[in-house]
Amino acid sequence: MSEARPTIHDVAARAGVSKSLVSLAMRGSPKVSERSRSLILAAAAELGYRPNAAARSLADRRSHTVGVLVLDLHNPVFAEILDGVQSEVRTHGYSTMLVTGGADPDLEQAELEKLLEFQVEGLIVIAHRLPGSVLRRIAKECPLVVVTRDDVTGPSIDTVRNDDVAGARLAVEHLVALGHRRIVHLSGGDNRVSQDRRDGYLEAMRTAGLAGQSCVIDGALTDAGGYSAAQQALDLEPRPTAMFAANDMSALGAIAAVQDRGLGVPGDVSVVGYDGMSLGALRTLSLTTVAQPLGEMGALAARRLFDRIDHPRRRSVRLRVDAALVPRGSTAPPRRSDHPRG
Amino acid sequence: MSEARPTIHDVAARAGVSKSLVSLAMRGSPKVSERSRSLILAAAAELGYRPNAAARSLADRRSHTVGVLVLDLHNPVFAEILDGVQSEVRTHGYSTMLVTGGADPDLEQAELEKLLEFQVEGLIVIAHRLPGSVLRRIAKECPLVVVTRDDVTGPSIDTVRNDDVAGARLAVEHLVALGHRRIVHLSGGDNRVSQDRRDGYLEAMRTAGLAGQSCVIDGALTDAGGYSAAQQALDLEPRPTAMFAANDMSALGAIAAVQDRGLGVPGDVSVVGYDGMSLGALRTLSLTTVAQPLGEMGALAARRLFDRIDHPRRRSVRLRVDAALVPRGSTAPPRRSDHPRG
DNA sequence: CGCGGAAAGTGGAACGTTCCAACGCTACTG
DNA sequence: CAGTAGCGTTGGAACGTTCCACTTTCCGCG
Structure with a gap:
């Protein structure tokens, strides 16, 4: 008491x-x-x-704290990015304040404002749904690193991301190389990352001479989103032989939908995800995916942030990390009967 | 800037x-x-x-903030509990400060101390690895609700948990009812929750007249822990026909191990988990589990906390919620050939 | 034996709020 | 028309630190 x-x-x-x-x-x-x-x-x-930390940070004019906003804690991908952030932050002797906005722009903004009221010395935003204007305004008050996106720019906004367009291309190329033609994309909705992955898909389909086969179905970056998008995909005539889901979670949903139809993965339908969450490596799931170096991205972001805290007027930096296709058990060549004359 | x-x-x-x-x-x-x-x-x-929140909380002598410590953000279970906490906290007009200790007692303690320095008005601990002495000391300074365990008691410590012993019994009874006899338990290690679930397993085996068949293999509450424990289990002679894993994540690992041996779930081996994470409902995994009302537990914990903040000298409360067996696709009767004369 | 300088310790003024007692008005009451 | 009630507003004192400029103490040295 x-x-x-x-x-x-x-x-x-x-x-x-x-x-x-x-x-x-x-x-x-x-x-x-x-x-x-x-x-x-x-x-x-x-x-x-x-x-008393409040008194200390008042007198000191420094909170020794950085704020972190994550999109969604249900997706283990963010926990993996967070690992990288946390360990780096700790070695710098700082604390982190962690908040989520649950993919709701208003909530996200409210949470960020709260972090600023706490006088965090820097902000790391791990995926978000915020309008650029908000982010830019916030960056005026406090160093900011955005992980996962680099569409919002500003003099004190650093970014760390992989090339989602290129990554999506890898996914499609993998499927094409296996012999697939009817490859649909289960999109993650209306956010930047999903848009890029969709663009990469479309581009790669075109390059492969499959522009006519292109088909994007709207979903969301959750298991439920992948499930319902895949259901629609399976109703198509002729049925697609492969699906490229916008992320790993939705790929899991997609696989579930395929199986609920009594079909097999990869026997009847191949599925590729995106992100490279460690759960996907489990044999049960054995999810082929485009893997990002998640922990590294987090660590990189934290290092950028401290660099900027130390040198506020440094030019802003956009870091790109490489994603790599990790072939696993959810993809295979299409069945003979499904194989159109290629 | x-x-x-x-x-x-x-x-x-x-x-x-x-x-x-x-x-x-x-x-x-x-x-x-x-x-x-x-x-x-x-x-x-x-x-x-x-x-400036620091100045405000100094002058006000209230931070309007509660601290939350979670065991591990990689396990989506905790995100689900957190949902309940967060929404309740928000409706009370408070903010949450979220930290993790990654199942490391020293880190957990350090993070809790940091929360106290920030003058949080209350603390919710969602699973932990802390010695009782630490928790009791901390509860002297600040209202505390422990979710998931109630082994540490004190005048201002409230608890919210399910009965893990009873829950484990449900799991075993389910398997026994299906006809299984050689049921091993993949334990979650040396923590309270895992111990209770193991005790429930042993007790239920005894009640079913299967004390002689009891077999506990040490693992951990992670996918990797379940994987390696299951590997050992599969080496047993005769091979078990069912496994009860200490939690859902380790159950996923166990399923992976079974499949890596070229065996099927539930055909060759049935697997039951514990927790009821929503991911397990996906057809791909279709995990039979003992489900706790996760979100509700979080909300309950937050309500207890505010109740105590308002009435510091109220008697401490130990809440029990009910867990329920959710039968899904990872369990089935044992194969005929595996069926010992019962 | 006095002096300089380092080492150890001090009190007061910040830091940005909130709270409180008190203020000057205006408008009503009797 | 004095007295009072309330409203809107105010300055100053907290809150628990850190920082700074200063004092005291002690020691070695010329």
């Missing part, structure tokens, strides 16, 4: 020194004598003293 | 009023005249004023 917590004054009184010396001692300053230090530490321990 | 942010004084000067009035206006007090209010709001907007 939180009866009036002891403050630095209480510790000072008990140790018989001034509050200033307590402040020094608590932060491990070398200009405190051994004697005083142990006196103070003992007093603090006895009282159960705990520094 | 963050050149000296405008403060309440700057707004006051620009609007031609006192700082006190600005403070009132920013918080929407009714005792501010329409005229002043709009003057102040305009000035604030022009300057891009944003209240």
